[in-house]
Amino acid sequence: MSINVENAKYELTRGRRLARNTVLNLIGLGAPLVVAIFAIPFLIGGLGTDRFGILTLVWAAIGYFGLFDLGLGRALTQIVAKKLGTDREQEIPTLVWTSLFAMLVVGLLGTAVVFLLSRWLVMTTLKIPPVLQSETLDVFYLMALSIPVVVTTAGLRGVLDAHQRFGLTNCVRIPMGVLIFLGPLLVLPFSRNLFSVAAVLVVIRVIAWVAYLMLCFYVVPALRCGVVVKGTMLRPLIRFGTWMTVTNIVSPLMVYLDRFLIGAVLSVSAVAYYATPYEVVTKLWIIPVAVVGVLFPAFSTSFVQDRSRTALLFDRGVKYVFMTLFPLTLLIVTLAYEGLDLWLGEEFAQNSTRVVQWLAVGVFINSLAHVAFSLVQGVGRPDITAKLHLVELPFYLISLWWLVAAYGIEGAAIAWVVRIVIDTGFLFGIAHRFLPARKLTTLRAIVTIGSALLILALATFPVGLAMKGLFLLLILPAFAIITWFFVLIAEERVLILDQFKTIQMSD
Numbered sequence: 001m002s003i004n005v006e007n008a009k010y011e012l013t014r015g016r017r018l019a020r021n022t023v024l025n026l027i028g029l030g031a032p033l034v035v036a037i038f039a040i041p042f043l044i045g046g047l048g049t050d051r052f053g054i055l056t057l058v059w060a061a062i063g064y065f066g067l068f069d070l071g072l073g074r075a076l077t078q079i080v081a082k083k084l085g086t087d088r089e090q091e092i093p094t095l096v097w098t099s100l101f102a103m104l105v106v107g108l109l110g111t112a113v114v115f116l117l118s119r120w121l122v123m124t125t126l127k128i129p130p131v132l133q134s135e136t137l138d139v140f141y142l143m144a145l146s147i148p149v150v151v152t153t154a155g156l157r158g159v160l161d162a163h164q165r166f167g168l169t170n171c172v173r174i175p176m177g178v179l180i181f182l183g184p185l186l187v188l189p190f191s192r193n194l195f196s197v198a199a200v201l202v203v204i205r206v207i208a209w210v211a212y213l214m215l216c217f218y219v220v221p222a223l224r225c226g227v228v229v230k231g232t233m234l235r236p237l238i239r240f241g242t243w244m245t246v247t248n249i250v251s252p253l254m255v256y257l258d259r260f261l262i263g264a265v266l267s268v269s270a271v272a273y274y275a276t277p278y279e280v281v282t283k284l285w286i287i288p289v290a291v292v293g294v295l296f297p298a299f300s301t302s303f304v305q306d307r308s309r310t311a312l313l314f315d316r317g318v319k320y321v322f323m324t325l326f327p328l329t330l331l332i333v334t335l336a337y338e339g340l341d342l343w344l345g346e347e348f349a350q351n352s353t354r355v356v357q358w359l360a361v362g363v364f365i366n367s368l369a370h371v372a373f374s375l376v377q378g379v380g381r382p383d384i385t386a387k388l389h390l391v392e393l394p395f396y397l398i399s400l401w402w403l404v405a406a407y408g409i410e411g412a413a414i415a416w417v418v419r420i421v422i423d424t425g426f427l428f429g430i431a432h433r434f435l436p437a438r439k440l441t442t443l444r445a446i447v448t449i450g451s452a453l454l455i456l457a458l459a460t461f462p463v464g465l466a467m468k469g470l471f472l473l474l475i476l477p478a479f480a481i482i483t484w485f486f487v488l489i490a491e492e493r494v495l496i497l498d499q500f501k502t503i504q505m506s507d
Contacts, residue, residue, distance in 0.1 A: 021166035022320075025290035028170035032177030033283065039181040046188040047197075050129055054136055054194055055184065071244025071382070072103050073154030074296075075237045078378060080162035081300035091233075093222040096159055098233045103155050107148030114144035132194075139198040146202045149209050156212035160219060162297045168215045176208040244377075246386035250393055254419065258400055258412045265404050273351040274409040276344065281359045284328060288321050288370035295371065299378030303434070310375070311435040317371040318445065323483055326452055327476055329364040333357045334459040334468050351409070357460050358413035361453070362420045368449070369420070372427035379434050388426055392419060 044052045076099045080092055118140035122128055128136050160169045183200040190196070217224050259278075263271045295317050302309040332339070336356040341349035376384050396419045403411030428445075455475060463471075484493065 021164060021294040022291050024166045024170045025293050026286065028166075028173040028177065029286040029290055031174050032180060033286070035178045035181045039185055043181075043184055043188075046185070047192060047194075050132060051192065051194055054128065054132065054139070055197060071241030071248065072099055072106070072237055073151075073158045074244050074377070074382075075099070075240035076155050077158035077162045077297055078240060078300045078380060079236060080159060081297035081378075082304055082380070084162065085301035085304040090222075092159075092220060093225065094228045094230050095233050095237075096155070096216070096220065096223060097227050098229045098231075099237055100152055100155050101227075101229045102234060102237065103151045104148055107151035110147040110151065111144045114147065115141065118144065135194050138195045142195065142198050142202060146205055149202075149205050153205070153209050153212055156209070156216050159216050160212070161293065162300075163219050164294070164297060165215070165219055166294060168219070169212075172208050172211045172215070176204060179204045240380065240382055243382035243386040247382065247389055250386070250389040254389070254393060254396055257397065258404075258416060261400055261404055262409055262412055265401070266408060270409050273348065274355055274412060276348070277340070277352045277356040278359055281332065281356060281363055284325060284360075284363050285367065285370075287324050288367040291317055291321055292370045292374035296374045296378045299375050300380070303379045307434070308436055310379075314371060314375055314431065314435060317374075318368055319487065321367050321371060322448070322452070323487065325364050325367050327479060329360050330456060330459055330475065330479075331472070332360040333456050334472055336360070338465060338468075354410045354460075355413045358410065358417050361456050362413070362417035364452075364456070365417070365424050365449075366420045369424035369427050372424070372431040375431045375434065376427065381434075384430055385427070388423065388430075392423060395419075 043055065047055060076096065079095060083089060083091055083095070118137060122133055122137045122140060157169055157173075160166070180201060183204055184197045187197050187200055259271050259275050262274055295313060298313055299310055302313060333356075337349050337353045340352055340356065344352075373385055376382075396415065399418065400412060400415040403415045405411070407414065459468075459471065
């Protein structure tokens with residue numbers, strides 16, 4: 001193998017490239033959230049509460065239509081990345097076209113299912129005002145037609161991700177994410193009809209699909225040589241995708257069932273006290289999602305080349321997620337009451353403070369688990385994570401029911417965090433089975449995470465604002481000093497200083 005080929009392969013997992021791609025992912029995930037904060041009040045005022053509620057269903061539907069790919073998009077990323085690491089790039093064009101064909105078939109089946117269910121959902125299941133039912137039904141039909149576009153887009157994006165071309169991916173993702181919220185605003189001066197709004201969203205998706213396709217042609221020029229579909233390549237895709245689908249079905253159940261159970265056992269107002277802080281705290285997930293989005297293909301590529309490289313990437317992923325999220329989590333846990341009181345009022349602060357604190361700790365632990373989860377799937381074992389979630393589900397539901405009945409919404413948060421802790425422990429144990437033995441590194445990680453959890457526990461003590469401020473003034477600078485001198489290695493410190501100098505020169 002030539003030196004140039006080796007360098008090209010190493011480039012796919014090089015630290016600077018992965019760091020840059022992570023930042024790009026953070027921007028791509030965060031930009032739409034910022035736009036949404038400003039756009040949503042105008043949309044509510046322009047559309048009215050009922051129409052806006054239906055629009056949120058449309059947004060949710062577009063997101064969940066991704067489930068119709070049966071995990072094939074993620075499978076394509078993993079297998080393409082693996083082929084890049086094993087000198088089998090010539091197989092990639094056929095693999096891509098075969099995957100896209102399979103995803104198109106699955107998307108068309110999804111279209112048929114939604115078409116058949118739309119009338120029942122709109123007229124019977126969802127409590128939509130009669131005057132809006134016909135309009136909403138047309139919107140559902142239009143959304144059904146867009147499913148093949150949404151599903152195959154996941155495959156096209158997966159090809160770019162496997163090649164670590166996140167700069168190109170986010171050139172499409174950022175404007176598309178922004179337009180998902182600005183598009184409906186641009187329609188409002190001309191029409192309040194939901195079909196017009198939905199049509200704009202579909203057009204945005206189609207334009208994004210064309211852009212991703214053109215970028216795939218640019219990154220993999222051999223794709224332009226013709227469409228080739230080979231049935232023998234479907235087996236590994238379907239095997240990986242099937243287990244991914246199990247995870248995609250079970251995981252949302254463990255995320256969203258708690259609020260339905262709270263509504264059944266307690267009250268609808270209790271759901272609000274629980275769900276509102278949950279939706280805010282879990283926005284921290286954009287950090288680990290940005291990191292593992294980059295690491296997933298890097299794990300697949302490096303695992304077939306050099307497992308010590310995979311171990312290095314894994315350690316850095318956990319370290320960077322920890323370094324970023326611990327201070328944010330500490331601030332949320334320490335100032336939970338004051339933050340809720342300022343944002344939503346004293347009533348929410350009284351009822352939701354403990355929930356926020358528990359959930360913040362859970363999100364912190366789960367964010368670390370994202371890296372282990374990504375490693376296990378990146379090395380080609382999505383069956384392990386799927387089986388783990390299937391085993392967890394009944395135990396979680398039983399404990400959730402019992403703790404909600406006994407301790408209310410705080411009990412729901414406790415049940416969720418306990419499941420997260422157990423899940424994280426298993427995922428890290430499984431991940432280390434695929435890596436070279438490193439007892440010292442494992443012991444250091446256990447001590448570090450244990451110390452962080454102890455500090456977070458101390459932050460829950462009900463003391464005055466002055467004491468909380470003093471506590472933060474002691475812990476945060478100490479954390480920064482320890483991180484700089486004992487957690488970061490010399491190479492990482494130099495990289496940060498270089499980036500800081502670059503920013504200063506640009507100013």
